[in-house]
């Protein structure tokens with residue numbers, strides 16, 4: 001390297017080394033303090049959850065508010081999610097269940113939402129994610145709830161109806177699908193495997209570019225990658241992470257029909273999340289199949305100034321054209337306006353369930 005350049009860089013590099021030492025000492029001090037918090041929590045209630053989603057959201061939002069740059073707010077979130085994850089991991093091992101196998105988008109969402117200091121529990125399907133958390137095999141579950149191209153993930157909605165678990169958080173990620181094979185071409189390949197949602201998100205691209213491939217649904221994209229890794233006649237639609245995880249080559253990248261294709265995931269668990277100051281509440285409601293019933297059911301929301309951010313319906317399976325309505329509202333179930341609105345709403349509903357209140361992403 002140029003001598004003059006080296007002379008200029010040396011003091012800056014020394015400065016970075018010294019800053020890193022200070023940051024390291026501060027992070028360790030933070031970790032020791034979090035461990036002290038953990039000791040107090042355990043002393044007060046041994047079964048109590050160490051993970052406090054609302055507190056973590058507040059810590060990150062406060063730092064984003066203080067941030068003067070040049071690092072971005074997204075960077076503040078990414079760095080502190082990781083610091084918090086490591087501190088939390090020293091308080092208690094946190095097990096997180098999601099749809100596997102390795103390389104799934106659910107796995108990506110789980111590690112982004114909870115940070116890397118967790119133990120991943122990959123499950124064969126969404127039912128098993130719920131069951132694992134309900135049975136205590138994991139503290140948290142991560143399940144997809146809606147995709148910006150394909151809409152609701154119906155199985156998740158149906159499982160939420162009967163589950164005793166609460167929604168404790170949300171996290172959305174960009175979904176970039178790739179076509180993967182062993183050889184990196186589709187020569188000799190006759191079938192393309194993927195989760196039905198992924199096949200639907202790529203249907204236009206497949207029709208234009210790979211019309212000869214037989215489309216076959218499987219339990220997950222990562223499962224498709226696993227099968228493709230042992231069968232040269234199979235292509236998989238999955239992420240580039242899955243390509244690395246299963247030793248496959250990329251035939252084409254970004255093959256989803258919408259380049260901004262996103263999926264929103266829910267974190268589920270047995271935690272009562274307290275107000276964070278910027279929350280959402282998810283409900284399931286049903287009313288008798290009569291004229292104006294849905295309008296009347298929702299009136300308490302607008303009357304109390306509570307905004308609705310999502311409205312989704314699922315058939316009640318009675319054969320009577322009756323539905324369950326999945327409704328997201330702004331605010332926490334302990335906020336006074338929400339308390340009043342929910343009290344009034346409950347009286348108008350044949351079915352009423354609060355799925356949980358949680359920090360808005």
Ligand SMILES: C=C(O[C@@H]1C=C(C(=O)O)C=C[C@H]1O)C(=O)O
Nearest residue numbers: 034037050051052055084087088
């Ligand atoms: C340290 C705590 O425990 C956990 C770790 C947190 C952190 O590292 O900031 C925040 C909330 C909890 O999930 C706490 O409750 O304050």
